[in-house]
Amino acid sequence: xxxxxxxxxxxxxxxxxxxxxxxxxASRGWLDFALGTAAYAYDSETITKSxxxxxxxxxxxxxxxxxxxxxxxxxxxxxxxxxxxxxxSTIVELVHTGTLCCDDVEDxxxxxxxxxxxxxxxxxxxxxxxxxxLYFIPLTILYRNTENISQEQIVKIYNLYGEEMLRVSxxxxxxxxxxxxxxxxxxxxxxxxxxxxKTGVLARFAARLGAIIGNASPEQIEALGKFGEAxxxxxxxxDDLLELTGEEFKKGKxxxxxxxxxxxxxxLVIKTLATAVPVDKxxxxxxxNRHTTDEKEIVEAVELIKKYGAIEYAAxxxKEIVEAxxxxxxxxxxxxxxxxxxxxxxxxCTERQI
Amino acid sequence: xxxxxxxxxxxxxxxxxxxxxxxxxASRGWLDFALGTAAYAYDSETITKSxxxxxxxxxxxxxxxxxxxxxxxxxxxxxxxxxxxxxxSTIVELVHTGTLCCDDVEDxxxxxxxxxxxxxxxxxxxxxxxxxxLYFIPLTILYRNTENISQEQIVKIYNLYGEEMLRVSxxxxxxxxxxxxxxxxxxxxxxxxxxxxKTGVLARFAARLGAIIGNASPEQIEALGKFGEAxxxxxxxxDDLLELTGEEFKKGKxxxxxxxxxxxxxxLVIKTLATAVPVDKxxxxxxxNRHTTDEKEIVEAVELIKKYGAIEYAAxxxKEIVEAxxxxxxxxxxxxxxxxxxxxxxxxCTERQI
Numbered sequence: 001x002x003x004x005x006x007x008x009x010x011x012x013x014x015x016x017x018x019x020x021x022x023x024x025x026a027s028r029g030w031l032d033f034a035l036g037t038a039a040y041a042y043d044s045e046t047i048t049k050s051x052x053x054x055x056x057x058x059x060x061x062x063x064x065x066x067x068x069x070x071x072x073x074x075x076x077x078x079x080x081x082x083x084x085x086x087x088x089s090t091i092v093e094l095v096h097t098g099t100l101c102c103d104d105v106e107d108x109x110x111x112x113x114x115x116x117x118x119x120x121x122x123x124x125x126x127x128x129x130x131x132x133x134l135y136f137i138p139l140t141i142l143y144r145n146t147e148n149i150s151q152e153q154i155v156k157i158y159n160l161y162g163e164e165m166l167r168v169s170x171x172x173x174x175x176x177x178x179x180x181x182x183x184x185x186x187x188x189x190x191x192x193x194x195x196x197x198k199t200g201v202l203a204r205f206a207a208r209l210g211a212i213i214g215n216a217s218p219e220q221i222e223a224l225g226k227f228g229e230a231x232x233x234x235x236x237x238x239d240d241l242l243e244l245t246g247e248e249f250k251k252g253k254x255x256x257x258x259x260x261x262x263x264x265x266x267x268l269v270i271k272t273l274a275t276a277v278p279v280d281k282x283x284x285x286x287x288x289n290r291h292t293t294d295e296k297e298i299v300e301a302v303e304l305i306k307k308y309g310a311i312e313y314a315a316x317x318x319k320e321i322v323e324a325x326x327x328x329x330x331x332x333x334x335x336x337x338x339x340x341x342x343x344x345x346x347x348x349c350t351e352r353q354i
Numbered sequence: 355x356x357x358x359x360x361x362x363x364x365x366x367x368x369x370x371x372x373x374x375x376x377x378x379x380a381s382r383g384w385l386d387f388a389l390g391t392a393a394y395a396y397d398s399e400t401i402t403k404s405x406x407x408x409x410x411x412x413x414x415x416x417x418x419x420x421x422x423x424x425x426x427x428x429x430x431x432x433x434x435x436x437x438x439x440x441x442x443s444t445i446v447e448l449v450h451t452g453t454l455c456c457d458d459v460e461d462x463x464x465x466x467x468x469x470x471x472x473x474x475x476x477x478x479x480x481x482x483x484x485x486x487x488l489y490f491i492p493l494t495i496l497y498r499n500t501e502n503i504s505q506e507q508i509v510k511i512y513n514l515y516g517e518e519m520l521r522v523s524x525x526x527x528x529x530x531x532x533x534x535x536x537x538x539x540x541x542x543x544x545x546x547x548x549x550x551x552k553t554g555v556l557a558r559f560a561a562r563l564g565a566i567i568g569n570a571s572p573e574q575i576e577a578l579g580k581f582g583e584a585x586x587x588x589x590x591x592x593d594d595l596l597e598l599t600g601e602e603f604k605k606g607k608x609x610x611x612x613x614x615x616x617x618x619x620x621x622l623v624i625k626t627l628a629t630a631v632p633v634d635k636x637x638x639x640x641x642x643n644r645h646t647t648d649e650k651e652i653v654e655a656v657e658l659i660k661k662y663g664a665i666e667y668a669a670x671x672x673k674e675i676v677e678a679x680x681x682x683x684x685x686x687x688x689x690x691x692x693x694x695x696x697x698x699x700x701x702x703c704t705e706r707q708i
Contacts (some may be wrong), residue, residue: 035521039550039583041543043528046536050527102486105459106479125460125530128482132456133523135489139516155505158512162493167389169487173404174397176479182400189395196393229393 001337003345007069014068018059018090022137026052034140054122055130058097061113067092067202070231070345071210074224076338080214087147088157088213091138092206098134099168099202101127106176107262135165149213156212164205171197178265181289184273191270192233192321200232223325223332227342230325234349237318240266242352244302245311257298263288267317271310280304319350355691357699361423368422372413372444376491380406388494408476409484412451415467421446421556424585424699425564428578430692434568441501442511442567445492446560452488453522453556455481460530461616489519503567510566518559525551532619535643538627545624546587546675554586577679577686581696584679588703591672594620596706598656599665611652617642621671625664634658673704 023030026047031038068089075085103109104117105127111117119127139161141147142154174194178186196204207228211221243259259266269288273281287301305311326346333339355363377384380401385392422443429439457463458471459481465471473481493515495501496508528548532540550558561582565575597613613620623642627635641655659665680700687693 031524035517035524035551038547039580040545040547041541042547043537043540043544046528046531047524049536050531051524102482106482108478123530123534124462124478125533126527128456128460128485129523129526129530131482132486132489133520133527135486136516136520136523139520143513143516151505151509155508155512158509159497162490162497163389166487166490166493169483169490170385170389170401170405172483173480173487174400176477176483177400177404179479180477182403183397186397187395190397191394193392193394193396197389226393 001341001344003066003069003341003348006073006341007064007066010069010072011065013086014065014089014093015059017086018093021087021090021141022052022055022094024052024056033144034137050126051130051133054118054126055097055134057121058101058112058118059093061115063093063113065093066345067096067206070203070228070342071206073338073342073345074207074210074216074228075214076210077224077333077336077342078211078214078216078220079334079336080210080216082338084148085210085213087141088209089206091141091161092202092209094134094138095165095205096202098131099172101131101134103172105131106172107179153212153215157209160205160208160212164201167197167201171195171199171201174198175265179263181263181285184285186265186270186273188267188270188274188317191265191267195233195236195267196229199236200229203228203232203235220332223329227325227329227346230321231345231349234318234322234346237267237314237321238350238352240264240268241311241314241318244268244305257295257302260287260298260301261291261293263291267314268305268310271313272305272308275308275310276304280307315350322346322350355695355698357420357423357695357702360427360695361418361420364423364426365419367440368419368443368447369413371440372447375441375444375495376406376409376448378406378410387498388491404480405484405487408472408480409451409488411475412455412466412472413447415469417447417451417467419447420699421450421560424557424582424696425560427692427696427699428561428564428570428582429568430564431578431687431690431696432565432568432570432574433688433690434564434570438502439564439567441495442563443560445495445515446556446563448488448492449519449559450556452485453526455485455488457526459485460526461533507566507569511563514559514562514566518555521551521555525549525553525555528552529619533617535617535639538639540619540624540627542621542624542628542671545619545621549587549590549621550583553590554583557582557586557589574686577683581679581683581700584675585699585703588672588676588700591621591668591675592704592706594618594622595665595668595672598622598659611649611656614641614652614655615645615647617645621668622659622664625667626659626662629662629664630658634661669704676700676704 026044028042028044031042031044071089071092072082072085076082100112101118104112105119105124109117118130142157145154171194175198204225207224208221211224240259272284276284284301284304287297292298380398382396382398385396385398425443425446426436426439430436454466455472458466459473459478463471464474472484496511499508525548529552558579561578562575565578594613626638630638638655638658641651646652
């Protein structure tokens, strides 16, 4: 099955499962379950308004749920049960949503999925707190485990969680300081590491999680993790690329050009800085460090990037990274429908135009 | 040994252990250990500047390390080894520091331990990201476990972590919305629950953690957890009380009166609102909801609080809560030096004047 069709079918199941893990109302029953009996008394209504409603408003905005989908596929591809993986797959979507809440505050973003960011609706306090809450809400699946899963698997999942979450923070730490312009000559390898941690990591988490639940071999877990990471990196490069070349940019719409305004060191920028003659390099850095909103300057930056062939280069690198990881994964997995869907995810990742 | 002396002796040991868990520089060696070998390349210098230095600048500002101290005492009080508990005890201090970074952004605070908050020095982005990073850094102790501890204990600690961290977020969620004035009639029980989650929870975490490492019985773990929570609640009530009656306030110094400015619903405020005649209640709410900086109004609010005996009431409640938990703990623990130090912590908590 093609990945798009697969995700379309699974999304309602994943969403229903998320509602079980984190109900739309913080009922007394859920609070007792998740936090234990109150020593004093819960204010269920306030918790609902402060946490459940803003978080669900976000989740309802959409998203393809491709990370949980990847988790299900990874489990099925090692002959595990997709059904068994379903509750656990929500971990990565909830954590991912948490990173959106926090990142939007950190980057002072305005829009998320076409609507104002959480901090612009509910305040920075609610957004940061819900971002953090979303890192812990999915752990209820582990610490109140009612699933048929071994203690050894639980430890493996917790270990995975700890490592991947610290990677997320580290990737973000690099990205933030680079935005502030602390380093002119970021190498391509350093850049890819940052993206692997900031964007690839939750896909890696998803794939390894599914593999662990499916009782995969260590080699399979490793290969699936690398594939997930590569997909995440590929998506990010493609995203950066489409922002400057896609329809949105041509129409001057939405967040187009926002990366230039933000001063983002994308692969496009890094390649240009590494290749450009000094005067062009200086000019590009000038525009990026100014956090400009001037459309003329933004177009000028994009022209510089195009001049040095960075667009084609980035597209090629994304393709290489995803294909190399597929080659390894192809060897590690037996043939199956799930494997074919994973392959179509790899292809989609570097070929999509929106 | 008196608690003050105990903490004075342990602080250097705890700090040295924190440096092992999270070194002052994000060296290649530490990054490889904590995050695994880089798929591409680490930018060790940027990670140091972005994470390690701001976090250590915060840790170096002080703090009595009473939460890790409580963890060590809990372990020793159930006949466990303090030495074995030492690395794990840093978990609660690091997580606690993370909550400070995030809370200061959420509350838009200005000062922390006498110096500007992290977000005022390094930006909201660095502060939020480091706050989150501090939730995950200590997990390296668990997922790269090199200590002599069983898999069963590891699962118990992870479970504890998950539950307590979600409690922290939930407590903060209640507090934030109340500050925004969403609810006029917060009951004392609801208030105490919020404090138990926001402030008591990391002390509860610390005590239970020590107990788990010391192989305590379920009853001992429970009683130590309740004691920790009560101590946390007691400290908070005493803090709120001292802010409005202590030397700082009398001199009009520092953050004194900040709780009134913040519109904080402390036990003092809740008790006053529950007891005051309508006109006084209305006036106090007015001042609180205005987030005033006018000194005359702040003094007026404090006078209203004093008028209804809320100061004495809060002091009495703090004492009752701590004493009730001690009564249970006293039964659960054999006599020992550690137990005597725990008792002195209980006494210190409700008797301190600064």
